[in-house]
Amino acid sequence: MSNTLREISQDTLNVDGQTYHIFSLVKAAAKLGDIDRLPKSMKVLLENLLRWQDGDSVTEEDIQAIADWLKDAHADREIAYRPARVLMQDFTGVPAVVDLAAMREAVKRLGGDVAKVNPLSPVDLVIDHSVTVDRFGDDNAFEENVQLEMERNHERYVFLRWGQKAFNRFSVVPPGTGICHQVNLEYLGKSVWHEEQNGREVAFPDTLVGTDSHTTMINALGVLGWGVGGIEAEAAMLGQPVSMLIPDVVGFKLTGKLKPGITATDLVLSVTQMLRKHGVVGKFVEFYGDGLKDLPLADRATIANMAPEYGATCGFFPVDGVTLEYMRLTGRSDQQVALVEAYARAQGMWRHPGDEPVFTSSLSLDMGEVESSLAGPKRPQDRVALGDVPAAFRASNELEVNHAQKDRQAVSYRDARSGQQYQLEDGAVVIAAITSCTNTSNPSVLMAAGLLAKKAAALGLQRKPWVKASLAPGSKVVSDYLATAGLTPYLDRLGFNLVGYGCTTCIGNSGPLPEEIENAIRQGDLTVGAVLSGNRNFEGRIHPYVKTNWLASPPLVVAYALSGNMKLNLQTDPLGEDASGRPIYLKDIWPSPEEIAAAVQMVSTEMFHKEYAEVFAGTPEWQQIQVSEAATYSWDNDSTYIRLSPFFDTMAKEPEPVEDIKGARILAMLGDSVTTDHISPAGSIKAESPAGRYLLDRGVERTDFNSYGSRRGNHEVMMRGTFANIRIRNEMVPGVEGGITRHIPSNEQLAIYDAAMRYREEGIPLAIIAGKEYGSGSSRDWAAKGPRLQGVRVVIAESFERIHRSNLIGMGILPLEFPQGVTRKTLKLTGDELIDVADLQQLKPGTTVKVTLTRADGSKDVLDTRCRIDTGNELTYYQNDGILHYVIRNMLRD
Template structure:
C-alpha cells in the first residue's frame, strides 16, 4: 500500500523522540485536539484500531471518513459501517500455513500461465509461519519419546516440510520457524511480537503498534500482551498477506471487570473456564472483550494470556488486555532488550495506549464483573469448553451424562439394549433436577486397574493455553514431586504426555529439579507442538484400545488444552475434559473422572494410606518462589537466538528451489489445487441457484472439526481408500491436518468426522448421507461427486453456531469442492462464515425464530434460491423448497455478506480469485 504515508488529512503525522529514537508517529491525540474523538472514553482496543486506520489512509481504499466513523464509537451507538484494517503482520501454523503456501505457489503458477509476472506474487505484509501442528504422540512415557516422535514427524511430513523449506527461500517477506521450536502462540508471545514496531518506510522510521491476523483461532493469545489480533480464515489471511485490507464491522466492546484475587488452590485455568461460561451466556460473538479493573492489574501477563487465548471458546473476536507495567515486566522477563521496552513504554504513553494506575475506566457496550475470590477449581467438558464442572461435581456430572445417553439409547433401541457408550444430542447436556445415577461401580482406593466407563486413558499437558504459564507448569512439576514422594503412580492404562509450548519450559523445569518427578509419573517430553489439543494424541495402548472397542466404553481424556469437541482428541475417547496442568497430573494419578477429588482419596500410597489432592497440592508461595528463582531472561535469549535455524533434521531436508514450485503429480501430500486452473479472466454473472439438493442436514454447534477433521484417517473412508489406491500403507496415513496440501485427500475428508450426525441418515454416525435421486445411502463424498456429475447444485441445512471451532480454511474449501453453493443456518461462527465467502459459497441465515424444523423441512426437498442477481449485504433472498409430491414451501433468508467488498468476493468466486484477476489485469 505504497503512498499511504503521504496522506495525512488530520495533520496527525509528527516526528517524536520515543525511547531515544526519532520516529514518525501518527498521533491519536491530534484527533482529540481536533474534537473528533474523546480518546480516554474509548476502549483501549478501539484506540489501537483507530491508530491503524489513521496511519493507513490512502484516500482511496482507506479514507478520512473511515477514521471519523470509527472515532464515533460509543457504548450507545456503534457505527453501522465496515472499516478496512491493515494488520502489521500475519502469523500461521503449518496445518493452515501449508494450504496458504500451496495457494500462493498455485497463484504464481497461474500468473505465469496467464502471461503475468510470478515474481510479483509475494507476501506484501510480513508473514511468519511456525511449524507446530504435525508432531504426534506415537511414543510416550520414556526418555526416547521426544527423539522418536520428532524422527517420525519428519518421516511422515517430509513432502510438506519440503514445500515450507522452499517457501522460506522462494518468497520475500516470509519467515519460517522450523519444527521442535514450540507452539505458534507461545513463540509469538515470547519472541515474535515486538508490541511496537519501528520500521523504515521510505526516508523515515515509522513507529506503530503491533497488530496481526493469524490462521489459527487462538491467535488471540497475543492479546494478552496488548497486541490487537485475532484468527481469520486461511483464505482471508492470504488476501491480507497479498496487501488486501481486512474488512470488518466496527465491533461492540464488552468490558470484563475483574476484582479480588484467586484463592489458594485455584489456578488461572479455573479462572478462564469460569469466564468462558459467563461470556458464552452473555453473548459476545463478533464482539471484542476487554479486561480491566483492580483484579486485572494483579494478574501476571502469563495469566492474562490464558484469558486472551480462549476468546474463541467464549465466542469473542478477541479478549484484549491493555498494556501496563506488568506487560513491560513480561517483555523483560522473556529476553526483550531494555532499550526496546523503554521505547514501547514511551510510545504507548504518548498514544494513550498505556493503562496507568489512575487511568479512567473506558466506556463499554456492556460490562460483566467477576470477583476472582469466588472462583473454584474446575474442568470443562465432556465436549464443549463452556460446560464448566466444579471438581466436586465431576463424578455426579459424568454419571448424569451417562444416564442421559443410556436413556436416549434405550428410547431409540428396538430391543431396549443397555448401552452407556453414546452421547446425547449436539450441544452438551444438563444436570438440572436430575438425581445422581449410580449405575457404574466406582473404584476409589482399590488395586483394580481395569479400564471401565470414566477411565482416564489420556492425560496430557499440552497446548499454548496453559504451557505458556510458568506458574502452572511449575505447579504441575511440584504436584508431581509431592505425589512421587508419597509413592503414588499413574494408572497403567493412562497415556501420559508433556508437550511444552516452548523449549524454555524444559529448561526451567530441569533447572528447578522437577523434570525427574514429571518423568517418574510418565510425563516425559513428547514434542514441542500442539499435539493432543489438535487431535495428534496418537494411538492408545493396543490392549486399552481393544477393551474400549469390546465393551463400547465411554472413556475420558483430561488435557490442559482449549478444545475438546467431539471426535477431536482421539476417535476412541468420547469424554474430553479441559483442566489445568496440575489437575491433568491429578486425574492421571486417580485414573478416572468418576471421582470427587475434593473429598475422595486420589489414590493410596504403598502402605495403603489414602492420599488426597489437598495432600499433594503445592502452595502458592512455593510455586511463586520456584517461578521467581528458576525462570530467567537468559533462558529465553538462549533458546530464541537460533530459532529460525531448526534442528539437524530440518537443515538436512533436500528441499526444491526456484521461483515456481515444481509440482509432483505423484505426491500424496502436495498437489496443485484446482481453484486457479482453466481460470477465466472475467467472472460469470451472478445467477439464482436452482434445483439444488441437500447434501448434509445438521443441528446446532457443528464445528469445523465435524466439517473438516484434523485427526486420523479411517481406512474405510474415501480419503483412506484414496491413499490406499496411491500405495500408501495405513501406518503412513498420517492425519487429515497433515495432508491439507492435497485437495484430493481433503475434499474426500470433508464432513468425514466419525461423530457427525447427518439427519438424512439418523441411524448412522459419520460421513454418510443419502443420494436423494435414488434414495441410496453412501459416503458424503461419493454422493457429492454423483451430484456434480449430474450438474445438480448442493446446499447444507444447519442449526445454530455452524462452523464453530478452529479457523479451518479446508472446512470451506472442501465444502466448495463438493459442489455446495450455499449453506443455510440459524447462525454462523465468524471465521467460518468469512471462509465460506472467501471460497464463493453463499452463507444464508434463517430469519429470527425460524429454522429447518419449524419450517417443516426434511432435507429431501429440491431447493431454489432466488434473487441472487440483485445481491446486497444483509439483503434477503427467497427460498422455494419442493417436496417429492410437488408441494412448495417458501421462506426468506438473510444474506450473510457483511459488505460490498464481500459481494465482490462472492461474485468472483472467492477472495483469491478476485486478487488474481486484479493482478493480471493490472500488469
C-alpha cells in the same frame, strides 16, 4: 491529500535518542473530538485507519465513525483493517503456501508476472501441528516422535523449505521449536512495531491476523490480533485489507485476587462460561479493572488464548507495567521496552488505575470467587466445579450417542509393558496430557504440575497403568525452567515425559492408545475420558475412542493420571495410598502459593535468550533438506501430501456474472453447534473412509496415513475428508453417526463425498442446511474449501460462526440465514427438498434473498432469508468466485 486527518496527525516520538514517526491520536482528536474514553482496543483500530487513510479504502468518514462510536458504543460501518503481520501454523500454513504456489501458476498461465505473487506483509509460519504422541512414558519419547515426524512429513517440509526460499518476507520456524502462539508471545510479538518507510522510522501498534483461532493469545501483550481463515490470511499477506464491521466492545472488569490453590485455568474456565452466557460472538472483549495489577501476563495469556471458546473476536489486555515486566523477562531489548511504554502513554493506550472506558456492555468478576474447575464433557464453556465432575460424567454417559447404557461391565486386559492384568472400567482416564498453548505458556501452572508430581512421587503414588500421559510444552524454555527447578525427574517418574514441542493432544494428535486399551474400550463399549490442559474438547477431536474430554489445569491433569477415573471425586476421594496404606488426598499433595512462587522465580531471561537465539535454524535434519531455487514449484503427480490445487484451473481474466442456484439438492442437514471439526475433521484417517480408500489405492500403508491435518496440502484427501467426522449427525439419515447421506431421488445411503461426486456427474448444485452457530471452533479453511470442491453453492443456517462465514464467502459459497423463528424443524424439512435461490446478480450486503423450497409432493415454500455477505468487499469477493480469484485479477491488471 493535505489537511487530511492522516496529515494532521503526523508527529514524532523521541525514545532514548531514537526518533520515531507516529500517527498521533492526540493530534487527530483536535478534529475528531474527545476520544479519551474509547476502549484501548478501539484506539488501535483508530490508529490503523489514520495511518492507512487514502480516501478510497479508508475515508475520513470511516475514521470519524470510530470516534463517534462513543455516543452509543455501537456502529454499523464496514472498515478496511490492515494488520502489520500474519502468523501461521503448518496445518493451515501448508494449504496457504499451496495456494500461493497455485496462484503463481495461474498468473503465469494468464500472462502475468509471477514475482507479483509475494507476501507484502511479514509472515511467520511455525511448524507446530505435525508432531504426534506415538511414543510416550519413557526417556526416548521425544527423539522417537521427532524422528517419526520428520519421516512422515518430509514432503511437506520440502515444500515449506521451498516456500521459505521462493517467497519474500516469509519465515519458517522449524519443527521441534514450540507452539506458534507461545513463540509469538515469547519472541515474535513486539507490542509496538516499527519499520523504515520512505526513509523514516515509523512506529505503530503491533497487530496481526493468524491462521489459528488461538492467535488471540497475543492480546495479553497489548497486541491486537485474532484468527482468520487461511483464505483471509492469504489475502492479508497479499495486501488486501481485512474487511470488518466496527465491533461492539464488551468490558470485563477483574477485581480481587485468586485464592490459594486456584489456577489461571480455573479463572479462564469461569471467564469463558460467563462470556458465553453474556453473548460476545463477533465482538471484542477488553479486560479492565484494578485486579489486572496482580494478574501476571502468563495468566492474561491463558484468558486471551480462549477467546474463541467464549466466542469473541479477541480478548484484549491493554499495555501496562505487567506488560513491560514480561517483555524484559523474555529478553526483549531495553530500547523496545522503552518504545512500548513511551508509545502507549503518548497514544492513550496505557492502562491507568481506575480507568473506566465506555463499553457496549460490561460484566465483572471478583477473582476471589473462582473455584477449582474443569470443563466438559465436550464443550469448553461447560464449566464443572471439581467436586461435581462425577455427576457431570454420569450425565454425559446417558447421552443419546451412548444409548443410555448405564451399567457397563469392566473389561479385563493385560498391560503390554508390564504383563500385569488390569480392569478397565467405565469412566477410566485413558489420556492425561499437559499440552496446548493455553497453559504451557504459563510457568505458574507448569511449576504447580511439577511440584504436585514431586510430592506424589515422594509418597509413592503412581499414575494408573491405563493412562497415556504426556508433556508437550509450548517452547523449549519450559523444559529449561522445569529442569532448573529440579521437577523434570518427578514428572518423568509419573509418565509425563517430554513427547515433543507442539500442539499434540489438543488438536487430535494424541496418537494411538495401546492396542489392548483400544480393544478393551471397544469390547465393553466403555465411555472413557481424556483430561488435558487444552482449549478444545469437542466430540471425536482428542481420540476416536474417547467420548468425553475434560479441560483442566496441568496440576489437575497430573492428579487425574493418579486417580485414573472420572467417577472419582478428587475433593473427597483419595488418589491412592502411601506405602503404609494411608489414603492420600489431592489436598495432601497440592503445592502452596509460596512453593509455586519460589519455583517461578527460577525462570530467567537467559533461558529465553538461549532458546530463541537461533529460532529459525532448525535441526541438522531440517537444514539438510534440499530444495529447488525455481520461482514456481515442481509439482509431483505421485505425491499424496502436496498437490496443485484446482481452484484457479478454469478462471479467466474477468469474472463471469454470478449465476442463480437452480434445483440444488441438500447434501446434509445438520443441527446446532456443528464445528469445523465436524466439517473438515482433524485427527486420524479411517481406512474405510473415502480418504482412506484414496490413500490405499495409491499404495499408502495404513500405518503411514498420518492425519488429515498433515495432508491439508492435498485437495484430494481433504475433499474426501469433508463432512467425514465419525461423530457428525446428518438428520437426513436419523440414527446414523458419521459422514453418511441419502442421494436423492435414488434414496441410496452413501458417504457424503460419494454422494457429492454422483451429484456432480448429474450436474446438480448442492446446499447445506444447518442450525445455530454453524462452523464454530477452529479456523479451518478446508471447512470452506472442501464443500466448494464437493459442489456446495449455498449454506442456509440459523446463524454462523464469524471466521467460517467469511471463509465460505472467500470460496464463493453463499451464506444465508433463516428468517427469525424459522428453522429446518419448523419447516419440517426431510432433506428431499429442491432449493432455488434467485436474483443473485442483484445481491447486496445484508439484504433479503428469496429461497424457494420445493417438496417431494410439488408444494413450495418461499423464504425471505438474510444474506450474510456483510460488507461491500465481501460481495466483491463473492462476485469474483472467491477472494484469491479477485487478488489474481488485480495482479493481472497491475
